[in-house]
Amino acid sequence: MTDILLLFPLGVVIWYWLDSLRALEIARTEAKLVCNKANVQLLDDTVARISLALARNPSGRRALQRIYRFEFSETGDTRLEGRLTLLAGRVESVTMEPYRVFDD
Secondary structure, three states, X not given: OHHHHHHHHHHHHHHHHHHHHHHHHHHHHHHHHHHHHHOOEEHHHOOEEEEEEEXXXXXXXXXXXXXXXXXXXXXXXXXXXXXXXXXXXXXXXEEEOOOOOOOO
């Protein structure tokens, strides 16, 4: 019985770690897609989690909500901020600071 009590917390930690890696990859991929569509450059090719909370998904169940921050540039000379929200591993919203649009 004590073995199970010791293994359960370890299992939860492993699940959380793997789920966090999966969410990070989803956020990174989505940030790249958003930047490509907006014709801006994703700086440092990375995202950083800035928030973790429990929130309700559309069906009313509690799920992990993660907010990630990324930086992008329209000219290469500026650093602007974007935010991406994941709820239960799905993209809920993406916001970006206002930036200039250059016509080719």
